[in-house]
Amino acid sequence: xxxxxxxxxxxxxxxxxxxxxxxxxxxxxxxxxxxxxxxxxxxxxxxxxxxxxxxxxxxxxxxxxxxxxxxxxxxxxxxxxxxxxxxxxxxxxxxxxx
Amino acid sequence: xxxxxxxxxxxxxxxxxxxxxxxxxxxxxxxxxxxxxxxxxxxxxxxxxxxxxxxxxxxxxxxxxxxxxxxxxxxxxxxxxxxxxxxxxxxxxxxxxx
Amino acid sequence: xxxxxxxxxxxxxxxxxxxxxxxxxxxxxxxxxxxxxxxxxxxxxxxxxxxxxxxxxxxxxxxxxxxxxxxxxxxxxxxxxxxxxxxxxxxxxxxxxxxxxxxxxxxxxxxxxxxxxxxxxxxxxxxxxxxxxxxx
Amino acid sequence: xxxxxxxxxxxxxxxxxxxxxxxxxxxxxxxxxxxxxxxxxxxxxxxxxxxxxxxxxxxxxxxxxxxxxxxxxxxxxxxxxxxxxxxxxxxxxxxxxxxxxxxxxxxxxxxxxxxxxxxxxxxxxxxxxxxxxxxx
Amino acid sequence: xxxxxxxxxxxxxxxxxxxxxxxxxxxxxxxxxxxxxxxxxxxxxxxxxxxxxxxxxxxxxxxxxxxxxxxxxxxxxxxxxxxxxxxxxxxxxxxxxxxxxxxxxxxxxxxxxxxxxxx
Amino acid sequence: xxxxxxxxxxxxxxxxxxxxxxxxxxxxxxxxxxxxxxxxxxxxxxxxxxxxxxxxxxxxxxxxxxxxxxxxxxxxxxxxxxxxxxxxxxxxxxxxxxxxxxxxxxxxxxxxxxxxxxx
Numbered sequence: 218x219x220x221x222x223x224x225x226x227x228x229x230x231x232x233x234x235x236x237x238x239x240x241x242x243x244x245x246x247x248x249x250x251x252x253x254x255x256x257x258x259x260x261x262x263x264x265x266x267x268x269x270x271x272x273x274x275x276x277x278x279x280x281x282x283x284x285x286x287x288x289x290x291x292x293x294x295x296x297x298x299x300x301x302x303x304x305x306x307x308x309x310x311x312x313x314x315x
Numbered sequence: 316x317x318x319x320x321x322x323x324x325x326x327x328x329x330x331x332x333x334x335x336x337x338x339x340x341x342x343x344x345x346x347x348x349x350x351x352x353x354x355x356x357x358x359x360x361x362x363x364x365x366x367x368x369x370x371x372x373x374x375x376x377x378x379x380x381x382x383x384x385x386x387x388x389x390x391x392x393x394x395x396x397x398x399x400x401x402x403x404x405x406x407x408x409x410x411x412x413x
Numbered sequence: 414x415x416x417x418x419x420x421x422x423x424x425x426x427x428x429x430x431x432x433x434x435x436x437x438x439x440x441x442x443x444x445x446x447x448x449x450x451x452x453x454x455x456x457x458x459x460x461x462x463x464x465x466x467x468x469x470x471x472x473x474x475x476x477x478x479x480x481x482x483x484x485x486x487x488x489x490x491x492x493x494x495x496x497x498x499x500x501x502x503x504x505x506x507x508x509x510x511x512x513x514x515x516x517x518x519x520x521x522x523x524x525x526x527x528x529x530x531x532x533x534x535x536x537x538x539x540x541x542x543x544x545x546x547x548x549x
Numbered sequence: 550x551x552x553x554x555x556x557x558x559x560x561x562x563x564x565x566x567x568x569x570x571x572x573x574x575x576x577x578x579x580x581x582x583x584x585x586x587x588x589x590x591x592x593x594x595x596x597x598x599x600x601x602x603x604x605x606x607x608x609x610x611x612x613x614x615x616x617x618x619x620x621x622x623x624x625x626x627x628x629x630x631x632x633x634x635x636x637x638x639x640x641x642x643x644x645x646x647x648x649x650x651x652x653x654x655x656x657x658x659x660x661x662x663x664x665x666x667x668x669x670x671x672x673x674x675x676x677x678x679x680x681x682x683x684x685x
Numbered sequence: 686x687x688x689x690x691x692x693x694x695x696x697x698x699x700x701x702x703x704x705x706x707x708x709x710x711x712x713x714x715x716x717x718x719x720x721x722x723x724x725x726x727x728x729x730x731x732x733x734x735x736x737x738x739x740x741x742x743x744x745x746x747x748x749x750x751x752x753x754x755x756x757x758x759x760x761x762x763x764x765x766x767x768x769x770x771x772x773x774x775x776x777x778x779x780x781x782x783x784x785x786x787x788x789x790x791x792x793x794x795x796x797x798x799x800x801x802x803x804x
Numbered sequence: 805x806x807x808x809x810x811x812x813x814x815x816x817x818x819x820x821x822x823x824x825x826x827x828x829x830x831x832x833x834x835x836x837x838x839x840x841x842x843x844x845x846x847x848x849x850x851x852x853x854x855x856x857x858x859x860x861x862x863x864x865x866x867x868x869x870x871x872x873x874x875x876x877x878x879x880x881x882x883x884x885x886x887x888x889x890x891x892x893x894x895x896x897x898x899x900x901x902x903x904x905x906x907x908x909x910x911x912x913x914x915x916x917x918x919x920x921x922x923x
Contacts, residue, residue, distance in 0.1 A: 220546060225565060225702060225803070227601055230328045231424045232464055233548065236533055248701045249562045252604060257646050277708070278701075281564060281616060283609035298712035305797050306687050306718070313422075313546040314801045318682060323821060323922070325426060325465055329560045330600055331684065334669055346820045347426045350468060355510050375827070376820075379428060379480060381473035396831035403916050404806045404837070411558075411682040412920045417793045425802075428820040431695045431726045431861075432802040438860060439692075439725070442785035449790035456789045480823050483859045545792060547692070547800035553912045561921075565701040567742075567814045567845045568921040574741065575811075575844070578904035585909035592908045616704050619740045681911060683811070683919035696815030698888060699846055727818055730849045733889035742887040768861035769817055770852035775894070 219243070221309035224250035224265065234265075234315055243271030243309055245301070246293065251278045254293040266290055273304055317341070319407035322348035322363065332363075332413055341369030341407055343399070344391065349376045352391040364388055371402055414453035420543035421460045422536070427469025427485040428476070434469075436460070436549035437488040444495050459543065460492055461500040461536045466549075468509065470501075470528075472517045490519035493526045500529045502536055550589035556679035557596045558672070563605025563621040564612070572596070572685035573624040580631050595679065596628055597636040597672045602685075604645065606637070606664075608653045626655035629662045636665045638672055688719040690795035692788055694802045695726035699742055702801055703728065707748045709799075714755040721795070722752070722759045723788040729766040732759075732776045746777055753779050760787045807838040809914035811907055813921045814845035818861055821920055822847065826867045828918075833874040840914070841871070841878045842907040848885040851878075851895045865896055872898050879906045 219241045222234055225248035234244075244265055246254050253263035254274040266272065272293040279289065286295055296304060305312055317339045320332055323346035332342075342363055344352050351361040352372040364370065370391040377387065384393055394402060403410055421440050425433045440458040447455065462470060474484035492499055501516060516528050540546045557576045561569045576594040583591065598606060610620035628635055637652060652664050676682045691710060697703035710720045724731060736746040753759060760781035773782055781787070792798050810829060816822035829839045843850060855865040872878060879900035892901055900906070911917050 220540070223799070225705075226328070227562060227604070228328050230324070230326050231548075233422065233424045236463075237537065247705060248565045249601075249604075252562070256604075259644055260646070277615035278564075278705075280614065281610060281612045281620070282604070283607040283611070283620075283622065285609070298708050299716065301709065302689075302713045302716050302718065305689065305713075305799070309797075311544070311546050312797055312799050313548050314799055314803070315548055318676070321918070323429060323824075325468070329684075331558065331560045334599075335673065345824060346429045347465075347468075350426070354468075357508055358510070375479035376428075376824075378478065379474060379476045379484070380468070381471040381475075381484075381486065383473070396827050397835065399828065400808075400832045400835050400837065403808065403832075403918070407916075409680070409682050410916055410918050411684050412918055412922070413684055415793075419789075419792060419798075430803075430815075430820075431818045434860070435694060435725055436802075439785045439788060442789055445784070446786040446789040446793070449786060450793055454793060456793050458789075477859075479827075480820075480862060481857075481859070482862050488860075545795070545798040547798065547802075549694075549800070549802045551912075555908075555911060555917075566696075566922075567699045570741070571813060571844055572921075575904045575907060578908055581903070582905040582908040582912070585905060586912055590912060592912050613740075615708075616701075616743060617738075617740070618743050624741075681914070681917040683917065683921075685813075685919070685921045695818065696846060698849075699814065699884070727815060727846055727849070730817075730846070730888055735891065736889035737886040739883055739887050742884065744887050744889075746889065764858055765818070765861065767856040768858050768863050769849055770855035770863075770865065770894075772854065775889075 219310040221245055221312040223247055223314040226250060227252040231315060239269045242269045244269055246274040247278055251275060251282065251284060254289045255284050266292060275301060317408040319343055319410040321345055321412040324348060325350040329413060337367045340367045342367055344372040345376055349373065349380065349382060352387045353382050364390060373399060416455045416457055418543045419456060419458045420540045420546045421458050421549065422546065423462045423466035423549045424464045425549065426465040432549045433466060434485055434488060437492055440497060441491060441495060459498045459539050461539060463502040463536060464505055467501050467505045470517060471515050486517050490517050490522060493519040493524040494522050496526055500531050500536055503530050503532050506530060552591045552593055554679045555592060555594045556676045556682045557594050557685065558682065559598045559602035559685045560600045561685065562601045568685045569602060569605060570621055570624060573628055576633060577627060577631060595634045595675050597675060599638040599672060600641055603637050603641045603647065606653060607651050622653050626653055626658060629655040629660040630658050632662050636667050636672055639666050639668050642666060686717045687796035688794055689713045690721040690791040690798050692723045692725065692800040693728040695728065697728040698731045703745060704743045706801055707745055710752055710757055714752065714757050720757040721791040722757060723791065725762040725765050729761045730769055732761045732766060732780045733771050734775055734777045749777055805836045806915035807913055808832045809840040809910040809917050811842045811844065811919040812847040814847065816847040817850045822864060823862050825920055826864055829871055829876055833871065833876050839876040840910040841876060842910065844881040844884050848880045849888055851880045851885060851899045852890050853894055853896045868896055
């Protein structure tokens with residue numbers, strides 16, 4: 218269904234995303250969600266990175282937190298707000314904020 | 316240190332409580348925290364119930380959620396707001412909201 | 414003339430925050446949205462409870478006595494009363510040990526619809542068929 | 550005449566909500582509280598970062614450009630500048646792969662204090678010795 | 686060009702989510718998209734006029750005014766707003782006040798809906 | 805009798821946590837304890853006067869007034885409040901306006917402090 222899911226937390230209090238099939242899913246990391254693109258907790262990358270090849274992170278939210286682009290996992294496409302608007306309209310049929 | 320920790324969620328987004336030693340700890344279940352006293356997720360009781368023998372749950376928050384006193388785990392003392400005031404002043408030296 | 418299907422997915426418990434309650438009140442407003450639309454246009458919400466979201470609609474709630482507010486149970490009943498399709502995730506019922514008789518119905522209010530207990534796969538299908546998906 | 554020790558424990562990340570930022574601004578006000586207290590009375594906060602709380606004070610933040618607000622890094626530096634005791638949990642640094650050189654200092658602003666990286670056990674001891682414990 | 690309708694819900698004034706919603710709305714409007722913003726729950730507080738911008742707080746008033754100048758339609762849930770003591774006369778000018786069906790009507794015309802829930 | 809100081813922080817208007825804080829403050833005052841309430845973050849919105857009580861929303865005004873009649877001291881963070889556009893003249897009568905050190909001073913005199921954070 219080409220659903221883009223916005224993730225705005227690092228530690229998630231809901232498990233809806235875990236249970237959704239990855240095939241047509243995309244994940245947009247915003248706010249504290251951007252830590253998923255950078256942190257390796259206990260040496261392990263975030264499980265979200267393996268869930269789908271369609272991964273985005275918001276550059277403004279990386280910048281705010283002092284995270285540099287080179288720290289971001291290579292599979293994650295960094296976009297700014299303007300780029301995010303295009304992602305919403307062009308890359309997905311629908312979007313949802315977790 | 317006789318610290319009473321207030322838990323107001325079922326699924327916790329912070330892990331501070333997990334890491335605190337149980338000896339002098341008490342746990343007060345309020346708001347959605349009262350589900351810890353009732354639910355057996357996947358047949359298993361909440362880990363919080365085994366953390367300390369000093370467990371309380373707020374009756375008004377059970378009532379609000381349609382949870383009956385007989386559903387509450389026997390180790391949990393059900394108190395109302397008035398009783399909770401006594402718990403705060405008499406059973407602990409300090410209290411903290413998780 | 415078009416109907417727009419929306420999946421309202423309630424994934425958080427009730428009361429601590431307002432979001433999961435507002436999911437229901439917003440879905441209910443599908444009844445009156447026509448005043449703002451062209452003739453024949455409609456919006457049809459499907460209201461789905463998943464994860465901890467299923468906890469907040471149990472029978473026997475009383476939020477008026479302690480807090481002076483309407484219960485989420487009442488809101489769920491109102492949704493049935495206006496013929497909304499309401500779904501609860503079967504796997505989550507089992508996981509939390511909640512039985513079907515703990516779910517409210519609104520027969521006493523004259524509602525014909527009942528809550529549908531369905532597998533998560535069916536809720537995914539509802540999301541798929543909807544034009545828009547809204548998580549609460 | 551009494552000093553009241555308080556443990557301010559920041560356990561949530563910065564920015565999404567305000568709480569963890571407000572922990573720092575409230576702790577900072579220990580500097581001016583004397584105007585409301587009897588002579589000789591004081592409040593001494595210890596500011597401890599644990600769990601995800603440690604993420605929000607990293608060096609190199611810029612919240613002014615995108616959002617027009619001061620960064621949490623600046624707030625952390627201000628805490629050092631007023632000689633507050635600031636602690637960061639060692640185990641969480643390791644868990645998230647954060648090194649000491651990623652933590653800010655406020656030498657450029659003339660601060661003498663530095664952030665102390667300590668085991669969680671020491672943060673528990675700070676909570677124990679404090680009269681009050683406040684989680685943010 | 687498309688239509689983006691966003692619902693902004695509880696607890697967002699003073700939070701990063703609120704800043705996010707306003708920035709995204711602005712970026713979409715700048716690209717020529719039609720943007721509708723619905724405030725419900727605690728987010729309704731953001732329609733209060735005379736917000737003082739302090740650098741330790743994110744406040745929305747000036748951004749909301751800018752958004753409306755760009756053609757963004759903004760509406761607050763009347764019930765949520767008056768329950769918080771804010772009257773229409775105290776609201777930022779040109780923000781609409783309506784019931785929840787306003788949001789549903791803007792969902793009807795939308796190509797994309799972003800419902801920002803959470804707390 | 806003891807002194808209970810509570811800090812009530814973001815996102816609490818219209819939430820269960822806010823109801824909790826007010827009910828606990830009332831129960832403590834009824835037992836003869838001294839109670840101080842500090843509002844910061846989004847909770848400061850609760851000092852706005854003329855809240856309309858609808859049964860789908862928890863509103864605090866009448867409870868706050870009752871609490872103050874019982875002797876509870878209530879203070880709102882001035883910076884947080886004005887950043888949300890609420891002026892002193894629009895506030896519920898007798899609620900104090902002050903800086904964050906008010907909270908610390910009431911912590912100094914307290915036997916128990918309950919800081920309600922979260923979002």
